[in-house]
Amino acid sequence: MSLYSPLHERLVRFVQTIVWDKEEARDIVSETILAAYEHFEKVKHHEAFLYYLFTIAKRKMNRRYVQQKRQSPWTDELNDKAEDTSPDALKQLQIKELKDAIAHLPEKYREPLVLFEFSGLTIKEIAEISNLTENGVKSRLVRARQQLSEILDGSLHEKAS
Amino acid sequence: MKKPVNNDLININDLEKGKTGNADLDNVFAEMNNTPIVFSKEEALHLVENAIVNDVTSSAIKNTIILGGAVLVSAIFGWMYYQYNSTQIVSTNPSALLENKMVIIEKNKLKLSSTDKDSYVAIAEENINSRNNNSGSNSNSNTANTSEEIINPALNNNNSAKKVGNNLNSNKNASTVGGLNTSEKISNQQLNDDSKKSNSNFSKTIITQRYFDDGSAKMTLEYKNQPARITINSRGIESLIINEEEVDPSNYYLYDDLATEAFRRSKIEPLALPTNDANTKPNISAMMTGALVRRGLIKNGEKFSFELTASTAILNNTNLKSDVQKDLLQVYQNAFGSSLPRGGKFIIGKQQ
Numbered sequence: 001m002s003l004y005s006p007l008h009e010r011l012v013r014f015v016q017t018i019v020w021d022k023e024e025a026r027d028i029v030s031e032t033i034l035a036a037y038e039h040f041e042k043v044k045h046h047e048a049f050l051y052y053l054f055t056i057a058k059r060k061m062n063r064r065y066v067q068q069k070r071q072s073p074w075t076d077e078l079n080d081k082a083e084d085t086s087p088d089a090l091k092q093l094q095i096k097e098l099k100d101a102i103a104h105l106p107e108k109y110r111e112p113l114v115l116f117e118f119s120g121l122t123i124k125e126i127a128e129i130s131n132l133t134e135n136g137v138k139s140r141l142v143r144a145r146q147q148l149s150e151i152l153d154g155s156l157h158e159k160a161s
Numbered sequence: 162m163k164k165p166v167n168n169d170l171i172n173i174n175d176l177e178k179g180k181t182g183n184a185d186l187d188n189v190f191a192e193m194n195n196t197p198i199v200f201s202k203e204e205a206l207h208l209v210e211n212a213i214v215n216d217v218t219s220s221a222i223k224n225t226i227i228l229g230g231a232v233l234v235s236a237i238f239g240w241m242y243y244q245y246n247s248t249q250i251v252s253t254n255p256s257a258l259l260e261n262k263m264v265i266i267e268k269n270k271l272k273l274s275s276t277d278k279d280s281y282v283a284i285a286e287e288n289i290n291s292r293n294n295n296s297g298s299n300s301n302s303n304t305a306n307t308s309e310e311i312i313n314p315a316l317n318n319n320n321s322a323k324k325v326g327n328n329l330n331s332n333k334n335a336s337t338v339g340g341l342n343t344s345e346k347i348s349n350q351q352l353n354d355d356s357k358k359s360n361s362n363f364s365k366t367i368i369t370q371r372y373f374d375d376g377s378a379k380m381t382l383e384y385k386n387q388p389a390r391i392t393i394n395s396r397g398i399e400s401l402i403i404n405e406e407e408v409d410p411s412n413y414y415l416y417d418d419l420a421t422e423a424f425r426r427s428k429i430e431p432l433a434l435p436t437n438d439a440n441t442k443p444n445i446s447a448m449m450t451g452a453l454v455r456r457g458l459i460k461n462g463e464k465f466s467f468e469l470t471a472s473t474a475i476l477n478n479t480n481l482k483s484d485v486q487k488d489l490l491q492v493y494q495n496a497f498g499s500s501l502p503r504g505g506k507f508i509i510g511k512q513q
Contacts, residue, residue: 001205001206001209004205004209005202008202008205009198009202012198012199012200013194013198016198016199016200017193022199025199025200026199026200029199029200029205030200030204030205030208033205033208033209034208034212037209037212038212091192094189094192095189095192095193095196097189098189098190098193099193116176116178117178117179117190117193117194118190118193118194120178123176138176141176142176145181145182145186148186149181149183149186152186
């Protein structure tokens with residue numbers, strides 16, 4: 001647990017940003033923790049634990065996405081909140097919009113973006129997990145941000161019209 | 162949300178978390194990072210602890226099963242080894258007809274010790290009984306004489322017999338009263354161990370033997386070329402059947418060698434003469450006195466007081482150790498045929 005504790009919040013943010021459903025996100029986190037515990041002997045160096053943990057989480061999420069198509073974050077509840085003009089409701093709405101935008105990013109951009117912006121991993125760490133060069137990660141991050149802005153812009157225009 | 166795109170502000174070599182170049186997007190990112198996480202660290206810890214407990218429990222169960230299996234297999238192999246070494250099934254002997262259900266525990270050439278030694282055991286027992294019947298001083302000389310009679314042939318026979326003789330002599334010198342009987346236990350041991358001598362009475366020599374919960378033992382053997390079946394307990398012979406005919410208890414004395422051999426083989430302690438009729442009323446005091454003498458707790462003919470209860474044994478006002486007391490309780494049970502009743506006392510003489 002001493003290895004896991006500093007990575008806990010990073011892991012959960014990674015999963016909950018990509019997976020919309022709260023219970024599903026919890027399932028994936030607990031499955032990831034148990035899988036990491038069961039096969040802990042495979043980790044040869046303590047430094048490798050981070051890559052090991054996030055790789056398990058990635059695989060678990062990918063498997064879920066193959067099984068069930070990505071769900072739209074827009075629900076009746078969100079539609080109701082869109083009518084609401086209170087500050088909290090607006091924040092909630094912005095977060096949901098952002099999540100929706102992230103969900104529409106291609107996977108090769110989505111993952112580095114979430115790992116960098118929400119899990120707080122460094123470029124080097126993301127490069128290790130994604131099996132990319134550091135420059136490759138950087139370029140994907142830039143493109144992810146651009147596409148995210150475009151998506152958000154497009155959704156706003158759509159709503160306005 | 163305002164239009165966030167301002168690509169000119171994004172430098173590929175200057176990427177920082179939460180700084181996209183668009184203030185609104187940065188704010189949303191910040192809001193996102195401030196949302197609570199859906200799975201707390203405590204939950205993760207609890208999850209791992211449960212996994213560890215389950216792991217430990219399952220490995221403990223596995224270990225228990227493995228250990229239990231190993232013990233079971235060892236026990237089975239031990240039993241088989243014991244059976245292989247000590248048991249051979251009687252297949253050719255006609256006496257097998259006598260008792261099909263018996264556990265056949267031994268097939269052996271019976272090489273009894275000399276009849277002198279057998280008679281010695283009998284005489285020694287007799288002496289105990291006679292002394293218990295207050296024939297004190299006379300039995301002293303009887304004991305001495307008898308032992309001398311036995312010593313001579315014994316000395317002629319073999320080295321172990323000499324040992325017996327030496328024991329008898331030294332004890333006789335040490336005490337005219339208790340000498341012989343103190344060595345009786347040793348002598349019996351010698352006699353039991355010395356089964357090399359042949360005895361024509363037990364020519365075919367196959368013995369089957371079975372023990373019962375009441376302390377008796379039943380065995381079949383071939384005696385003088387006839388099938389014999391004898392049941393004994395500590396008090397003597399319960400029944401004796403020779404060639405399918407039951408022997409009358411008044412004639413048991415004719416089968417002293419058979420009875421002695423039966424006691425020797427069964428390792429049951431004879432509390433009276435081996436040929437005593439076990440169904441007659443036992444003289445428990447005499448039996449207990451003999452047992453005390455054989456255990457070296459008193460000398461032969463010595464005056465003593467003894468009190469036995471379920472929890473204590475007091476000999477001459479001295480409390481005996483727990484293991485001795487339990488042994489004597491067993492003697493009482495063997496002699497009386499049932500255990501000492503709760504709150505009951507068995508007393509010989511009077512405590513001072």
